[in-house]
Amino acid sequence: MIPFLLLSLSLLPGQEPEAPAPPGLARYRACVERFASAQALELRGLLEFRQSAGEGEPKTLGYDIDLRAFRGPSGRMELRAPEMDMHLTMVGDGENVYLLDHEEKTAMIFGEDFSTLAEIAPLDPFQAWADDAPAEPGEIEVLESPPGLPLLTGLRYRSSDGLETLWLAPNDRLVAASLEMGEDGSMRLDLVLTGSRILDQADPAAFAAEVPHDYTLQESRDVQTDFEAALLAIGEKAPDFEVRTLDGEVITLADLEGKTVLLNFWFRH
Amino acid sequence: MPHLSDLWSEIRQERQDVVFLAVDAGDPPEVIREWWEEEGFTLTPVMQEGYTVSEAFGVQAYPTNYILGPDGRVLWRRVGFAPGTEEEMRKVLASTAR
Incomplete structure (x- = not known):
C-alpha cells in the first residue's frame, strides 16, 4: 500500500520509468515544467466544468477544490510543448483563470489558492506515478478503498476509451489540470495532484448520476460566451487601428476600406 | 494558424478584395x-x-478571429478555433463576394 502515490520527495533527477507511461503523463510533466516558472495568482474559487459520461444530458458540476491557477505578466500565460501537441492559453481576470487548450479545442475555468506551487512543481510528482502506475492504460491500481467515506474532492476521469478515476482526499493539491472534450460530447478531465491517495475506482455511471457527497451544484459559465461578450458586437463599426508588418510597413484599417478583412489575433509565447 | 494559412492560400486565389492579417500580441x-x-x-x-x-x-x-466587412463593420467574430470555425469563416467570407 502506497498512501501518497503522486508525491515522492526521494526521486533522483533524470530517473526515467521503465514501463510505458500512462496516457497523458508526458502532458502532465510538461504542464508542471511550464507552470513552475509561471507567476502565481492567489485565488479561491470553483472548478467548474461540464461533464458527460456518454449518455444523457451533459451535466454541469462545480467543485470547491484546492486548485492551482496561473497568471502571466500580461494577465495571461501560454504553455506550448509542440512535441507533445500541447498548446494552452491561460487568462486570468483576477477572479477566475480561464484555460484554453488550442490543441484539444477545449476550455475550462478555475480559480484557487496555490501558495505552494513553486515548492511542489520542481519535485516532479509524476515520476512516482510513472514508476508505480500499471503498464496498461486505464488500469489504475486500487491502493486504498475505504467504502462510503466522503473524501471525494477531485477526479481523474476518462470517458472515451476506458476510464481512470482518482478519488481524492480533502487536502490534496492540484498542480495541473487539463480538459478535453470530444466532438461526441465525451469528456476527459485530468487533474494532477500531490499528496493524493487513490481511494477507489469510480463507477462512471455513479459519477454521472450525482454530484459527489458534500458538494453542491454550482453555476457554470461558458468560457467561450464570456470571452465573446467582451468583443465588438456584430454590426459594430470597427475602430481604426495601426499594425506593422515585419518589414516595418504600416497598415491601417482605413487603408483596407472596401476590402473584407479577416483579423486573426494570436501570440506565440 | 495552419488552418488559417491554408484557408488564405485558397481564398487569395479567388478574391482580390479579401485581406487576412495575423495580428500578433506581444x-x-x-x-x-x-x-x-x-x-x-x-x-x-x-x-x-x-x-x-x-x-x-x-x-x-x-x-480570436474577426471578419470585418468592406464597410468596416463586424460581420463575425469567434474566440478559439474549434472544429467548424473554418467553415463559418468560409461562409462569412463568401457572403461578401461580389
Missing part, C-alpha cells in the same frame, strides 16, 4: 519570423503597439 519580431519561416505560413503577420489593437477589439483570449 511576440518579438524574430520569434514571429522564425515561426513563419519554419511553417511556411502564407498569411501576413503583423505587430501591434503593445496590446492596443487587441484591446480595441476586446480580445482577451487567443486566438
Whole structure:
C-alpha cells in the first residue's frame, strides 16, 4: 500500500520509468515544467466544468477544490510543448483563470489558492506515478478503498476509451489540470495532484448520476460566451487601428476600406 | 494558424478584395519570423503597439478571429478555433463576394 502515490520527495533527477507511461503523463510533466516558472495568482474559487459520461444530458458540476491557477505578466500565460501537441492559453481576470487548450479545442475555468506551487512543481510528482502506475492504460491500481467515506474532492476521469478515476482526499493539491472534450460530447478531465491517495475506482455511471457527497451544484459559465461578450458586437463599426508588418510597413484599417478583412489575433509565447 | 494559412492560400486565389492579417500580441519580431519561416505560413503577420489593437477589439483570449466587412463593420467574430470555425469563416467570407 502506497498512501501518497503522486508525491515522492526521494526521486533522483533524470530517473526515467521503465514501463510505458500512462496516457497523458508526458502532458502532465510538461504542464508542471511550464507552470513552475509561471507567476502565481492567489485565488479561491470553483472548478467548474461540464461533464458527460456518454449518455444523457451533459451535466454541469462545480467543485470547491484546492486548485492551482496561473497568471502571466500580461494577465495571461501560454504553455506550448509542440512535441507533445500541447498548446494552452491561460487568462486570468483576477477572479477566475480561464484555460484554453488550442490543441484539444477545449476550455475550462478555475480559480484557487496555490501558495505552494513553486515548492511542489520542481519535485516532479509524476515520476512516482510513472514508476508505480500499471503498464496498461486505464488500469489504475486500487491502493486504498475505504467504502462510503466522503473524501471525494477531485477526479481523474476518462470517458472515451476506458476510464481512470482518482478519488481524492480533502487536502490534496492540484498542480495541473487539463480538459478535453470530444466532438461526441465525451469528456476527459485530468487533474494532477500531490499528496493524493487513490481511494477507489469510480463507477462512471455513479459519477454521472450525482454530484459527489458534500458538494453542491454550482453555476457554470461558458468560457467561450464570456470571452465573446467582451468583443465588438456584430454590426459594430470597427475602430481604426495601426499594425506593422515585419518589414516595418504600416497598415491601417482605413487603408483596407472596401476590402473584407479577416483579423486573426494570436501570440506565440 | 495552419488552418488559417491554408484557408488564405485558397481564398487569395479567388478574391482580390479579401485581406487576412495575423495580428500578433506581444511576440518579438524574430520569434514571429522564425515561426513563419519554419511553417511556411502564407498569411501576413503583423505587430501591434503593445496590446492596443487587441484591446480595441476586446480580445482577451487567443486566438480570436474577426471578419470585418468592406464597410468596416463586424460581420463575425469567434474566440478559439474549434472544429467548424473554418467553415463559418468560409461562409462569412463568401457572403461578401461580389
